[in-house]
Amino acid sequence: MLGCAHGGADKVTVEDRPLHGSDAHYATFRAPLNSPNSLVKLPVGSIKPEGWLKRWLELQRDGLCGQLGSISDWLDKEGNQWLGEGGNHGWEEVPYWLRGYSNMAYLLGDEKMMAETQTWIEAVIKGCREDGFMGPANAKENGRYEVWPQMIMLWILQDYYEYTGDKRVLSVMTNYFKFQLTQPDDKFLQDYWENSRGGDNMWSVIWLYNRTGDKELLPLIEQIHRNTANWAQHDNFPNWHGVNIAQGIREPATYWLYNGDPALLEASYRDQELIRERFGQVPGGMYGADENCREGYVDPRQGTETCAMVEQMASDEIMMLITGDPAWADNCEDVAFNTLPAAYTEDFRALRYFVAPNMPISDAANHYPSIQNEGPFLCMNPFSSRCCQHNHGFGWPYYAEHLVTATNDGGLATLLYCASQATALVGKGKGHTVTLTQETRYPFEETVTIKIGTGGRNVRFPLYLRVPAWADEAVVTLDDTDQTFAAAGKYIRVERTWKDGDIVNLYLPMKVNVRTWQANKNSVSVDYGPLTLSLKIAEKYVERDGRELSQGDSHWQKNADPSRWPTYEIFPDSPWNFALVTDNNGFPADLKLKRKPWPADDFPFAQQSVPLEFSAVGERIPSWGYDETGYVQVLPDADAPRLSPEPITLIPMGAARLRITAFPPAE
Incomplete structure (x- = not known):
């Protein structure tokens, strides 16, 4: 025990996963979905980043992502496919860019950026067809549509709803999914990109079901999985494209939420292991895929796409929510701290397609076949790398939005340590609003100070402190009392009746x-x-x-x-x-x-x-x-x-x- 507090004794335990409960206060996995140890994402806007992460977002706003609308021809509004019928460009690039841009706007409270975001959101909502189809109709043979970019736009709509509460989003998504339910298998998810990345469509169905409880949506989960590439092969992948793998890792576990077969959850873990066993025996959290993984090309000079980095972080974040396993946070930090920053110039006004652990030159030469792609893929270029140029921007905003989550037992979990303030409901019943303020320069310093604001009340709830796998021990200081835990790769759960102004210090000695x-x-x-x-x-x-x-x-x-x-x-x-x-x-x-x-x-x-x-x-x-x-x-x-x-x-x-x-x- 760590002392005593108003309303009952403190309970301090070490837990492998968050405890189950029914006091999440936010949309969590509804029955019949599986969620024994899940975490619950806080709505967009609940977390305000500070310190270096806020500065990162400001640089990104003033840099390539925030200003890309004045550079990229794909984002030109005139003739854009997302702004009206008959357009001829922007099909994939607009949602790739808008996902990062919109979330930057929400996190920074930037009114100008939010107005720009609203222009695109309104066009999507008002442009839906009567049959429910949303977005550009990229028609293929036999009357089918390729819907890969719609998968990205669905995530954008979800974030917009979480921030604004605009209920039109629920209607648009419901109608779109009911359109998808009418599609026969031979016309559904048949093209390469949508087939490889169908799990992202499935995640959006689950997101919507968690908020509406509309059970008519559930058969679509099965339909999507049935028509998506098989990412549960244990010792193989349906293809070896680096970005597809980063996204495909999350698909089996997403389907497990509905199907319940433990082999599916295990498959996502196995996917994470397999790609690293064969092509990721290198530092930095990623793997060599300079466009695709290639047999014999496993040296640390082999790079990975910037797109793959941010998609891997998204997979880590989704897997954290599904499983509650701190190991996914470890990998997310590995990529975020060690690999992703080097994808950009320090002013965020240019990026490169590939980054490798061993990379003593970053020039404009054609390095084929040492690098699979032919062309200038290593220089920092704001005009090039079409997919990464638009998609890179969501990595850090999503990271910020997963710093803290709710737990199903009415608590909060600090997953990713960074200076920030989170505002959330906790406790039993209807809950009470508290603020959780992190003061830290982690990962460059070893101490995280967490201040609890209760608005003057005494509020009982559990606080989970993630202990990284590299931390042989962790020291928690509460009420001037230190306690040391051997909890590497686990959580320290502190349940107490918190009073306004309580402070928890977490010391993670770095070796x-x-x-x-x-x-x-x-x-x-x-x-x-x-x-x-x-x-x-x-x-x-x-x-x-x-x-x-x-x-x-x-x-x-x-x-x-x-x-x-x-x-x-x-x-x-x-x-x-x-x-x-x-x-x-x-x-x-x-x-x-x-x-x-x-x-x-x-x-x-x-x-x-x-x-x-x-x-x-x-x-x-x-x-x-x-x-x-x-x-x-x-x-x-x-x-x-x-x-x-x-x-x-x-x-x-x-x-x-x-x-x-x-x-x-x-x-």
Whole structure:
């Protein structure tokens, strides 16, 4: 026990999953859906990010995602398929972009952005056909429609409803799903993208059922699964496209909610394991798929699409809600902190298609076949990478919206630690409104301070504190009393009668950990808590005109100014071909942490302002350079000659646009 409080003793326990109950206060999985240990997403707008995450969203608003409407020809309103009949562009790109843009508007309370969002929402709602069909009718042979972009727009409508309560959304979605119920199997989800990603359509059906209880919708769950690619094969995937896999992981578990077969839930876990076993023996939470996974291309130089990163994070977030398993939060943080930040320039005005753990060059050359796609896929270009250019923006807003969730036993769970304020109903019966304020600079610092606001009442409810899998111990301080828990990969559940102004401190001691990647020549990576470390490489930026370096399907508006939206190639301006010297225990030799001042601009994912640096020792490998395509070679063999040891600097991977993260070892 941790002391005593008004209204009863504190109950502090360690739990594998949130406890079951019937006091969620928010739309949760209705019977007959399975939900023994689920978490409950708070409505959009319940969580206000602060600190570095708010700054991230502001940069994104002022950068490519927020200003893409003035660059991308696909978002031009004239002749846009989402704004009226007879349009000729914007089919996939508008919803890809609007999902991130609209949620940024809600999180930042930006009235101008919300007005722009409303323009598109009104067109979708008012443009529905009498038979219920929604959006552009991309007609195919035999009278069928390809509805992949509608799947994205459904998520946008859900977020809009959660923020505004506009009941027209429920009617639009109900009518659309009843239209889908009329479609025979041979006309439903037959094209490649919609067939691969049907689980996203299913998630929206479940979202709507949870709010309306309309049981006529339930057969559509079965219909969608029956016509979606099989993501429950245990040791294979229906296709090996990187983004499809990131989305497909969530499909079996989504169907499990309705079907109840434990093998389906296990299949989502197995999908997560399989892709990492075969193509993800690398740091950073992702896997090599430079467009598709390819046999023999497993080295840490193989990149993954920016689209795949944000979709993987979405899968992690959905799986957190379905299962309550903290392991999905661990992976979400891994991608968010270590891989996704390097997809963008530090001002968020350009992005690149691929990011790899080992990437000491980011140029505009064609690196095929070292990279599967032919063309300039590595430079930071706001004019190119059509899918990622539009889809990248929802990763961080969705992350912010899953920092805290409700639990079915009337409590709250802190899943992703970040400075923020969440407002939510808790407790028994009709519940009471409380605020939960996180003060922290996690993942760059080890302490999270949580302040409870009850509006002057005493309110009893459980608070779940997620303990990351890397944290061997966690220290909870409440009422000036410390208690240490061995709860890695679990929750510390604190149930008490909270009074206004109560404070909980969570201390997560970060330690250095070394991972060895046996499948990749016993290369090693170094972690510090949730942060993986990369070699600090001096970065030389060369400005280019992105219009001259764009992929063939890129289109931009006539007035898009490349001087305002520059493209950059990034070249190394210091040696990068180092092995990492380790001691007899495999620990980096002479590793020392140097803490630097917190950046004045509140943005730590930049090489010049990252607040953590580590000194270490490396040995250069002269034979490790570039291959015949100009791309970094695969890791050298263990017997490759090395030069004398010399000092090197490691920084958090997310702050390194050029990086070596999986090092050849040297004793």
